[in-house]
Amino acid sequence: MSARKAMNRRRFMSRTAAAVAGLSMTASMRARGANEKVVLGLIGAGGRGKSVARGFAGLDNVEFKYVCEVNDLRGHDFAKEMKDRQGYAPQRALDMREVFDDKDVDAVLVMTPEHWHALASIRALQAGKDVYVEKCPTLTVDEGRKMIQAVRKYKRVLQVGTQNRSAPYGHSAWEYIKSGKLGKVVEVKCYNTLNGGPWSPKPDQPVPKGLDWDRWLGPAPYVPYNPGRHAMAPSGRGWQQHWDYCGGKLADDGSHVLDLARLAIGDPGHPKSVLCAGGRIAYPDERETPDVQSIIYDYGDFVMTMDCTDCIPYNKKSSTAVRKGDRFPYWPQNATRIEIYGTERMMYLGRHGGGWQVMVQDAKVLDFEYGYDPNPLHRRNFIECIRSRKDPNGVVEQGHLSACLVHLANLSLRVGKKQLHFDAQREVFTNSDQANAMLKRPGRKHYRIPDEV
Numbered sequence: 090m091s092a093r094k095a096m097n098r099r100r101f102m103s104r105t106a107a108a109v110a111g112l113s114m115t116a117s118m119r120a121r122g123a124n125e126k127v128v129l130g131l132i133g134a135g136g137r138g139k140s141v142a143r144g145f146a147g148l149d150n151v152e153f154k155y156v157c158e159v160n161d162l163r164g165h166d167f168a169k170e171m172k173d174r175q176g177y178a179p180q181r182a183l184d185m186r187e188v189f190d191d192k193d194v195d196a197v198l199v200m201t202p203e204h205w206h207a208l209a210s211i212r213a214l215q216a217g218k219d220v221y222v223e224k225c226p227t228l229t230v231d232e233g234r235k236m237i238q239a240v241r242k243y244k245r246v247l248q249v250g251t252q253n254r255s256a257p258y259g260h261s262a263w264e265y266i267k268s269g270k271l272g273k274v275v276e277v278k279c280y281n282t283l284n285g286g287p288w289s290p291k292p293d294q295p296v297p298k299g300l301d302w303d304r305w306l307g308p309a310p311y312v313p314y315n316p317g318r319h320a321m322a323p324s325g326r327g328w329q330q331h332w333d334y335c336g337g338k339l340a341d342d343g344s345h346v347l348d349l350a351r352l353a354i355g356d357p358g359h360p361k362s363v364l365c366a367g368g369r370i371a372y373p374d375e376r377e378t379p380d381v382q383s384i385i386y387d388y389g390d391f392v393m394t395m396d397c398t399d400c401i402p403y404n405k406k407s408s409t410a411v412r413k414g415d416r417f418p419y420w421p422q423n424a425t426r427i428e429i430y431g432t433e434r435m436m437y438l439g440r441h442g443g444g445w446q447v448m449v450q451d452a453k454v455l456d457f458e459y460g461y462d463p464n465p466l467h468r469r470n471f472i473e474c475i476r477s478r479k480d481p482n483g484v485v486e487q488g489h490l491s492a493c494l495v496h497l498a499n500l501s502l503r504v505g506k507k508q509l510h511f512d513a514q515r516e517v518f519t520n521s522d523q524a525n526a527m528l529k530r531p532g533r534k535h536y537r538i539p540d541e542v
């Protein structure tokens with residue numbers, strides 16, 4: 090063990106002793122020194138959880154006390170990796186409540202599939218933990234409201250994993266637009282035109298050894314184990330295809346684009362109405378979530394659209410060179426771009442550090458700013474806010490409004506491609522009882538979000 094790792098371990102142990110003496114909860118309620126230690130618990134060590142945890146582990150005075158995973162093998166392997174990184178092994182947990190009950194833990198990273206995001210976050214907030222929760226932060230509109238209530242009631246820091254909120258170029262895009270240089274913004278076109286493939290149903294199977302399937306399902310209805318529902322990697326064709334666990338491609342990458350678009354135009358509230366066409370058009374198979382969606386959000390004084398696909402191989406996410414801030418994407422075939430049309434100029438804005446360019450006719454560029462991958466900044470911002478007790482960049486209220494664009498569009502599609510009118514104040518539709526019935530989900534026994542958080 091290196092001298093640094095040995096020192097980390099000693100510091101961790103002395104903190105544990107302080108917690109036993111009842112001191113740590115007090116520490117977590119006040120602003121701390123800029124470099125005071127932060128103890129984290131990871132909930133869900135899948136592809137994203139591991140990558141985010143590795144990023145946090147590289148920050149000064151940030152340590153992991155837990156790896157909580159319902160897939161025993163995954164949890165074991167990642168705890169071992171973290172041992173090599175930080176000099177001592179995080180504890181293993183199957184039940185996230187064990188992590189929430191531990192007074193040493195300051196904050197948790199909720200890196201599960203979407204159907205667990207709200208329940209896990211709210212339980213953590215109730216236990217006094219700060220939370221970093223991946224996008225899409227909720228599966229329903231009601232979950233978002235409850236998450237906001239819990240953050241404010243327990244005075245916790247919750248960072249939604251919409252990392253573009255920490256991208257300086259996203260904020261400068263808004264400054265530019267706010268200055269009026271585009272003229273009046275009349276239309277915002279969002280694109281999430283990504284590739285996909287067919288989904289093949291598979292027979293139910295015995296639960297794989299080491300997987301707690303009941304806990305994986307959590308709030309979702311109980312179904313026998315099926316690899317076509319469960320597996321995400323390597324095919325990417327598992328839980329994202331079922332409404333019980335995810336809002337589909339729109340909730341996945343699409344939610345980032347919608348959130349960045351909202352940021353760049355000054356974070357409008359809810360749209361007045363939504364209309365979504367689409368379905369399983371490229372691959373008319375038995376999955377539930379669509380592979381093509383074309384959406385219109387009517388905000389009254391401007392219109393926002395979103396084209397979201399899971400079947401287009403020739404449009405691509407931004408390259409590594411773009412993400413490093415060295416160049417701009419080739420916009421027409423950039424899969425995750427936003428086009429903001431003003432009455433005088435238009436702006437291209439890219440996800441993944443795509444930056445922005447303002448153009449007029451003949452592709453003449455008038456102004457621009459390069460971008461770069463905002464993930465590291467977003468992680469750093471979370472840790473800073475844990476120490477300062479300030480609201481983070483991915484603040485819950487905006488996370489909720491952006492997530493609602495996903496939920497509203499999916500509900501429009503699911504009730505028959507109907508234009509739905511939304512009462513922003515009450516967060517209900519005014520013309521569809523069927524859609525209103527899906528603003529909330531009941532949650533399985535033992536996995537319900539209470540009415541009063």
Ligand SMILES: NC(=O)c1ccc[n+]([C@@H]2O[C@H](COP(=O)([O-])OP(=O)(O)OC[C@H]3O[C@@H](n4cnc5c(N)ncnc54)[C@H](O)[C@@H]3O)[C@@H](O)[C@H]2O)c1
Pocket residue numbers: 132133134135136137138157158159160163183185200201202203205223224225250251252304305306307320321322341
């Ligand atoms: N912000 C981004 O850019 C970004 C990128 C990729 C993924 N994501 C998001 O991250 C989340 C995870 O995605 P992924 O690709 O890693 O999925 P994944 O299925 O590979 O991993 C999720 C992990 O959570 C575990 N899990 C499920 N229920 C659990 C529970 N109750 N307790 C503990 N562990 C549990 C699973 O066993 C699995 O290992 C998703 O919401 C996804 O949308 C965000």
